[in-house]
Amino acid sequence: MEDSPTNDPSKAGKAEQQGAQDNKPKSGERAEQGEAPAPDHYRPDPQMDRDQTHIPAPDNTGAKYQYPVLAQPPEALTGLKLEPRMKIAAGVTAVIKSMEFSWTEGGVNRGTRGLLKMNQKDGFDCSSCAWPDPDDHRSFAEFCENGAKATASDADDRAAGPEFFAKHSLADLSRMTDRDQNNSGRLTHPMVKRPGGTHYEPIEWPEAFDIIGKELNALASPDEAIFYTSGKVPNEPAFLFQLFAKQFGTNNLPDCSNMCHESSGAALSPTLGLGKGSVTLNDLYDAEVILIIGQNPGTNHPRMLSALQKAKQNGAKIISINPLIEAGLNHFKNPQDFMNPLKALGVLLGDGTTITDLFLQVRVDGDMALLRGIMKHLFEAEDRNPGKVVDHDFVKEFTTGFESFEQNIRNTSWEDIEQISGISRADLLEAANMLATKQKIITCWAMGVTQQRQGVQTIQEIVNLHLMKGAIGKPGAGTCPVRGHSNVQGDRTMGVWEQPTKTFQDALGKEFKFQPPYEHGLDVVDSLKAMYHGKTKVYFSLGGNLLAAGPDTEVIAEGMRKQSLTVYVGTKLNRGHLVTGTTSLLLPCFTHLDIDMQKAGHQMTSCENSMGVVSQNKGALVPLPGQMLSEVAILAGVAIATLGPDRTDVADWVAMTENYDVIRDHISRVIPGFEKFNEQLRKPGGFYLPNGPRERKFTTANGMANFSTTELEKYTLEPGQLVLMTVRSHDQFNTTIYEYNDRYRGIYNERRVLFMNKEDIAERGLKAKDLIDITSHYEGEERTVEKFVVVPYEIPRGNVSAYFPEANPLVPIASVAKVSNTPTSKYVVVTVAPAKVGAAPQVRKPRAEAVPA
Numbered sequence: 001m002e003d004s005p006t007n008d009p010s011k012a013g014k015a016e017q018q019g020a021q022d023n024k025p026k027s028g029e030r031a032e033q034g035e036a037p038a039p040d041h042y043r044p045d046p047q048m049d050r051d052q053t054h055i056p057a058p059d060n061t062g063a064k065y066q067y068p069v070l071a072q073p074p075e076a077l078t079g080l081k082l083e084p085r086m087k088i089a090a091g092v093t094a095v096i097k098s099m100e101f102s103w104t105e106g107g108v109n110r111g112t113r114g115l116l117k118m119n120q121k122d123g124f125d126c127s128s129c130a131w132p133d134p135d136d137h138r139s140f141a142e143f144c145e146n147g148a149k150a151t152a153s154d155a156d157d158r159a160a161g162p163e164f165f166a167k168h169s170l171a172d173l174s175r176m177t178d179r180d181q182n183n184s185g186r187l188t189h190p191m192v193k194r195p196g197g198t199h200y201e202p203i204e205w206p207e208a209f210d211i212i213g214k215e216l217n218a219l220a221s222p223d224e225a226i227f228y229t230s231g232k233v234p235n236e237p238a239f240l241f242q243l244f245a246k247q248f249g250t251n252n253l254p255d256c257s258n259m260c261h262e263s264s265g266a267a268l269s270p271t272l273g274l275g276k277g278s279v280t281l282n283d284l285y286d287a288e289v290i291l292i293i294g295q296n297p298g299t300n301h302p303r304m305l306s307a308l309q310k311a312k313q314n315g316a317k318i319i320s321i322n323p324l325i326e327a328g329l330n331h332f333k334n335p336q337d338f339m340n341p342l343k344a345l346g347v348l349l350g351d352g353t354t355i356t357d358l359f360l361q362v363r364v365d366g367d368m369a370l371l372r373g374i375m376k377h378l379f380e381a382e383d384r385n386p387g388k389v390v391d392h393d394f395v396k397e398f399t400t401g402f403e404s405f406e407q408n409i410r411n412t413s414w415e416d417i418e419q420i421s422g423i424s425r426a427d428l429l430e431a432a433n434m435l436a437t438k439q440k441i442i443t444c445w446a447m448g449v450t451q452q453r454q455g456v457q458t459i460q461e462i463v464n465l466h467l468m469k470g471a472i473g474k475p476g477a478g479t480c481p482v483r484g485h486s487n488v489q490g491d492r493t494m495g496v497w498e499q500p501t502k503t504f505q506d507a508l509g510k511e512f513k514f515q516p517p518y519e520h521g522l523d524v525v526d527s528l529k530a531m532y533h534g535k536t537k538v539y540f541s542l543g544g545n546l547l548a549a550g551p552d553t554e555v556i557a558e559g560m561r562k563q564s565l566t567v568y569v570g571t572k573l574n575r576g577h578l579v580t581g582t583t584s585l586l587l588p589c590f591t592h593l594d595i596d597m598q599k600a601g602h603q604m605t606s607c608e609n610s611m612g613v614v615s616q617n618k619g620a621l622v623p624l625p626g627q628m629l630s631e632v633a634i635l636a637g638v639a640i641a642t643l644g645p646d647r648t649d650v651a652d653w654v655a656m657t658e659n660y661d662v663i664r665d666h667i668s669r670v671i672p673g674f675e676k677f678n679e680q681l682r683k684p685g686g687f688y689l690p691n692g693p694r695e696r697k698f699t700t701a702n703g704m705a706n707f708s709t710t711e712l713e714k715y716t717l718e719p720g721q722l723v724l725m726t727v728r729s730h731d732q733f734n735t736t737i738y739e740y741n742d743r744y745r746g747i748y749n750e751r752r753v754l755f756m757n758k759e760d761i762a763e764r765g766l767k768a769k770d771l772i773d774i775t776s777h778y779e780g781e782e783r784t785v786e787k788f789v790v791v792p793y794e795i796p797r798g799n800v801s802a803y804f805p806e807a808n809p810l811v812p813i814a815s816v817a818k819v820s821n822t823p824t825s826k827y828v829v830v831t832v833a834p835a836k837v838g839a840a841p842q843v844r845k846p847r848a849e850a851v852p853a
Helices: 092-117 145-154 162-167 170-174 178-182 205-217 235-248 262-272 281-286 304-313 335-339 341-349 367-384 392-398 402-411 414-421 425-435 455-469 488-493 502-512 524-532 553-561 631-647 650-658 660-670 677-681 758-763
Strands: 088-090 191-193 225-229 289-293 317-321 331-333 358-360 441-445 478-481 538-542 565-570 583-588 596-598 601-603 605-608 613-617 722-727 753-756 771-778 781-792 799-803 828-834
Touching: 191 205, 205 538, 205 565, 205 583, 205 631, 225 235, 225 524, 235 488, 235 502, 235 538, 235 605, 235 631, 235 660, 262 455, 262 478, 281 304, 304 317, 304 331, 317 425, 358 425, 367 402, 367 414, 367 425, 367 455, 392 455, 402 455, 414 425, 441 455, 455 478, 488 605, 502 660, 524 553, 613 677, 631 650, 650 660, 660 677, 753 758, 758 781
Parallel strands: 088 331, 225 538, 289 317, 289 441, 317 358, 441 478, 538 565, 565 583, 722 799, 753 781
Antiparallel strands: 191 583, 596 601, 605 613, 722 828, 753 799, 771 781, 771 828
């Protein structure tokens, strides 16, 4: 076997080192992947004490008059144009839009080269969603429309450098739309906002590192610092980020998982032993029935539609469960089919592949009741056909808690099920009949489930369904939480978690010869509370836009203003960079797309996708001129300046920066499943991580898969109240806004819209395109956002929907899912009223800056 490239720096990242690979689990086979799963989502103390100190509802409408820098997007409307919602996803339009974005932002040469290297085995990982790539053959155009937009944004040849920031104050920049901020260009130079300053101005890297080190070392406790991470960060810098935080002395490592799939991990770990999904991409092709719950793949994970198309061609039935009818779950025209002369004309003229066989338009937060209804029907079918519906052999051999679970389902009344879910008993029977005799069942879910008040318990009911059917740990069957950002799952595997296990900390401490902290740190919600209450002084963000991603926008803003230092590592400007502490640093880094040249040569990083495959990420474009650094180099500079030789091995940080294989060698000795990391990463397509549930090895505390007995809660609304859920538009990925359009839903040139049932509109004396204000109600307090436009839509009575981040100020920071502490962006009680246009309060003289005295 050839030596690790660590011993020969000239070989770092060389494509010719890639060898053959045969460890891909295929349908019908279960290749052994190792005993121990990676340390993801174990929650030894799910009921940990949390800060319950009351935070009063902020004055959302008055904040724009009090602070010169806007935390919320501007309220100016951009000109709504309404068209009928689309019934077919992708097709020729998606191809045209992909090319349009790529060539407009990056130019024809950069844009095309970026697209052709995206998701290739010797290329870079798409910086948007974490949907897996095929194990075997990959098309030369292995990307979707949203991936093309993300890559085009990364390839942007416009620069937002010192001249740009000299022309625009923070206040001016905050009055730009989020789209225009993103379109300002790539960040190219390190910038600083000094105390009392109104602009970002240039700073040299050594001084920036020195500022961070001095501020951190001046803290009374390491726990006065918050280290936040975005899921876009690859494995190697993520590992270094958590290493630095722990060497500094804190587990305050909130990350975007806390706001998305934390509920999945909290539900899956105690039931199946691993907080990740159990299926591979090949399993989807082999499934008999696929349930898609609370997910919109046509916009959020478009390449998933190709997998669903293949599953349909192989005979699978698909049940879609969602409050909104989405184009991607209706029909799909695969752009790849246009390249086949035998298919092109039929695809062009036809409706494409029908995706959904049964659509259940559930009420917001009604999924748990819906699942109970399906399982209640299944138990009744088992009574009529003993041994034909429930897999008793699997239940007996692999599970515990079945009797209590069964009794709980049988005792649930049909009245409660129908009332809470909004789905009739007859429609639930149709779904149950599709499942009754099948065992190759896969359930996919996303934010529509995890951000509910009972998101954890709803996912436990999903697990219950799979366990009673024996539909896990076999080809074509299992759980599939569909992750969002490209490496959000990998960051958690790398140890970015506020609740690390003792096993992980012990291994990390042994490898780097220090004593890590073992006390749990703060997640996102608890971090925001601590910042608001003045309990922290430094906020360090490695990517992301927490201001726009989190709940209660003005609460977040107030917390940011109370920090003595805010540090933002990023690639493009976003609103979160503008609401700052007394001093603020804006540090530019490379994207997945940029060629990262270090002393040892062209470096590569790695990402872990939704199905536990770790593959290489190797940039393809020369970075723009400027002073950008890699995330690894930035973190090494911060660590050396902060920790010094007394608390860390400075030479090791230098070595890890010069050659990322050194980082991977460390990882290989700390994290199970990453043995021979450098060798495995150089195999085409990467490698699978250990996954116990995939092989019916349930590494729970009792070594069994555990049924859950959950409580179905009913909630009562006051007259006139509605339930809001936030969603993203088609021209958006996470908090990044590419355009003002959402063509699948018929929305053009506007984002401040509220989707409403036409009967709810009429009942309130409103009509389409009326201007309204929206007020949320939580524990006797109100939060209001102004100037939204009414849009009639096919949504259940009593439910409404709006885009984030515009609607995030309505989400109370105290409203969180049980156990996971995830903000309940999919259950916000609201009322609507005609907009109070022109009723602005008296404008106060703005403060020079929003910082504490």
